[in-house]
Amino acid sequence: MIGQKAHRLFAAGTSGATRDWRRRYAYGLVVTDLLVLVWVIFGTQIAWFGLTSSDVEVSGRFSGFALTYSTMSVLIVVAWMLLLGIFGTRSYRVLGTGTQEYRLIADASIRLFGLVAIVAFLFKIDFARGYILIAFPLGVLVLLFSRWMWRQWLSVKRARGEYSSRVLLVGSEASTTYLAKELARSPSAGYFVVGACVPDGSVAGYLQDTSIPVFVSIDRLAEAMASTGADTVVIASSESLSAEKIREISWGLEPGRQHLVVAPSLTDIGGPRIHTRPVAGLPLIHVETPRYTGSKQFTKRAFDIVAALLLILVLSPLLAIIVVSIRLSSSGPIFFRQERIGINGSRFLMLKFRSMVTNAEEMLEQLRAQHRDKGNSILFKMENDPRVTPIGRTLRRFSLDELPQLFNVLRGSMSLVGPRPPLEREVDQYDPHVHRRFLVKPGITGLWQVSGRSNLSWEDTVRLDLYYVENWSITGDIHILWRTAKAVIARDGAY
Numbered sequence: 132m133i134g135q136k137a138h139r140l141f142a143a144g145t146s147g148a149t150r151d152w153r154r155r156y157a158y159g160l161v162v163t164d165l166l167v168l169v170w171v172i173f174g175t176q177i178a179w180f181g182l183t184s185s186d187v188e189v190s191g192r193f194s195g196f197a198l199t200y201s202t203m204s205v206l207i208v209v210a211w212m213l214l215l216g217i218f219g220t221r222s223y224r225v226l227g228t229g230t231q232e233y234r235l236i237a238d239a240s241i242r243l244f245g246l247v248a249i250v251a252f253l254f255k256i257d258f259a260r261g262y263i264l265i266a267f268p269l270g271v272l273v274l275l276f277s278r279w280m281w282r283q284w285l286s287v288k289r290a291r292g293e294y295s296s297r298v299l300l301v302g303s304e305a306s307t308t309y310l311a312k313e314l315a316r317s318p319s320a321g322y323f324v325v326g327a328c329v330p331d332g333s334v335a336g337y338l339q340d341t342s343i344p345v346f347v348s349i350d351r352l353a354e355a356m357a358s359t360g361a362d363t364v365v366i367a368s369s370e371s372l373s374a375e376k377i378r379e380i381s382w383g384l385e386p387g388r389q390h391l392v393v394a395p396s397l398t399d400i401g402g403p404r405i406h407t408r409p410v411a412g413l414p415l416i417h418v419e420t421p422r423y424t425g426s427k428q429f430t431k432r433a434f435d436i437v438a439a440l441l442l443i444l445v446l447s448p449l450l451a452i453i454v455v456s457i458r459l460s461s462s463g464p465i466f467f468r469q470e471r472i473g474i475n476g477s478r479f480l481m482l483k484f485r486s487m488v489t490n491a492e493e494m495l496e497q498l499r500a501q502h503r504d505k506g507n508s509i510l511f512k513m514e515n516d517p518r519v520t521p522i523g524r525t526l527r528r529f530s531l532d533e534l535p536q537l538f539n540v541l542r543g544s545m546s547l548v549g550p551r552p553p554l555e556r557e558v559d560q561y562d563p564h565v566h567r568r569f570l571v572k573p574g575i576t577g578l579w580q581v582s583g584r585s586n587l588s589w590e591d592t593v594r595l596d597l598y599y600v601e602n603w604s605i606t607g608d609i610h611i612l613w614r615t616a617k618a619v620i621a622r623d624g625a626y
Contacts, residue, residue: 152294153223160221160281161212167273168211172204175266179259203258207247211270214239220278227285228320230610233275240271286319295323296390297360301349301380302367304329308338310367310394326359328352330372349376353383365392430605435547438612439540446534453484453531460522463489466535471552474572479544481552482535486523487516530619536575548608549574550596568596571603581614 180200218239219225225232244267251258288294298314300307307327314322327338330349338345346355349372352364364380366372372380381391395416408415443450457465467485470478519527526532539545545552552573558566578595579587587595599607 156223156226156281156285156294157221160278163277163281164215164221164274165208165212167277168208168270171270171273172208172266173201175262175269176200176204179262179265200258200262207243207266210246211240211243214243215274218242223321226321227282227289228317230606232278232282233610234606236274236278237271240267240274243267282319285321289318289321289323292318292323295321296363298322298324298363298365298392299352299356299359299361300324300327300343300365300367301352301372302327302329303331303370304338306368306394308341310365311338311341311343322363322365325361326355328355349380352380356389362388363390363392365394367394369393427604431546431603431608432543434605434608435540438547439537443537443541449531450534453526453534456522457485461485461488461520470555471573472555472558472569473544473552474569476558476566476569477544478555479539481545482539484526484532484535486520486526486532487518488520530580533575540575544572546572546574547576548599548603548611549577550599551577551579551592564597565593567600568593571600576611576615578611581611581618 215221215236218235220232220235220239225235244263247263250256285294295318300310302310307329311324311327314320314324324343326344326346328346328349330347336345337343344359346352355361356364364384366377366380369377377393384391405416405418408417454465464485467483467487468480469483471481473479523532536545540547549572550568553568578599579592582591582595
């Protein structure tokens with residue numbers, strides 16, 4: 132039952148302290164941001180100059196102005212804190228999910244770096260370059276890590292139904308049920324559904340397969356919000372609501388404490404592709420079409436080459452150990468080569484460390500027949516696969532068998548991040564829309580791997596792959612790579 136446990140937690144309603152969670156959370160961020168910046172800036176100063184406060188050299192018409200590095204450190208900390216606030220890095224709209232919070236922190240920090248450079252040039256301030264070149268990158272990294280730690284704490288709270296917007300859905304039965312289920316899938320987004328209003332009266336009691344109470348009168352929306360403790364109204368569909376009625380709902384909300392959200396009929400579209408432009412009083416939503424060529428593709432390829440080379444260099448001792456382990460533990464080749472389907476339907480040989488017995492392909496059909504009714508309908512995966520060798524189980528548990536695919540990345544047949552590379556027999560079973568997966572290169576990792584891997588149904592696998600194809604970006608790739616490290620350690624769905 133969706134939200135049943137969390138509904139019990141909130142049966143007594145909300146308190147004033149709960150309604151102010153956004154303010155308390157923002158205050159916590161202010162404190163930790165300040166501590167991080169003081170530690171980084173003054174720590175860099177002490178490491179560079181020692182405990183004595185050195186003077187900054189000022190020339191030109193301001194040559195008589197006395198400026199110490201301690202004063203400069205204070206000014207940088209204050210300016211950095213101001214820009215983090217101005218750029219909205221602590222706004223509740225960017226907290227808890229997505230990469231927007233991290234992008235805003237990086238953007239604010241880069242602007243500050245440029246501002247310091249301009250001021251130094253205009254006023255002829257000659258400061259130690261190393262002091263700035265160490266303090267700024269280190270400050271950004273520690274700020275991002277601090278926010279990531281906060282996000283882990285917030286995810287735990289939101290999984291319990293806390294620190295979330297309490298949502299009342301308005302719309303048809305189908306739209307409210309769909310949106311309630313989608314929001315329940317991502318509690319870290321911070322939208323906790325406490326009720327639904329279905330104006331056409333087609334349903335009463337509770338939404339289907341949920342414990343979410345249903346109200347049938349749109350005119351008593353304020354009472355419904357009061358009884359459920361909702362602070363956010365989400366319009367799930369507007370078929371039964373006129374523009375005037377939606378405007379009346381907006382006017383009836385308490386400014387600053389209650390919020391209105393309109394969910395358009397757009398699914399699986401990333402935020403950077405969506406732009407809102409008011410025209411003649413109409414909030415027009417522009418959705419950019421995805422691009423697969425040009426500068427973005429060049430940047431992705433350059434990133435793949437540099438990252439793959441670095442990973443091969445760093446992991447070379449581990450690769451050597453795995454090669455020796457496979458050679459000593461079983462007979463047969465070290466590498467497993469298999470033809471896969473890549474970008475635009477092209478074929479390529481994908482490399483893996485061999486983790487199965489040499490006649491694994493001959494045993495496949497028999498195992499598929501025995502487990503046809505279990506798990507993913509197209510991608511055959513099973514726990515305790517008898518074809519896997521003892522050393523192969525360890526390799527698969529930590530996804531180490533996929534490391535040779537770094538050489539596929541260097542050759543250009545794969546990318547670090549992308550959809551899973553399928554077999555030809557799998558492609559033969561695809562519905563027409565699934566072929567959009569081939570608009571980009573397949574990846575060593577992707578949304579499929581960081582979202583459950585073999586535990587996912589085929590429908591969820593396709594949905595995640597197509598979402599990536601439609602919305603990929605370098606920032607998103609970096610985020611997926613970071614999540615991959617956590618998924619590998621957790622070993623969820625790895626078999």
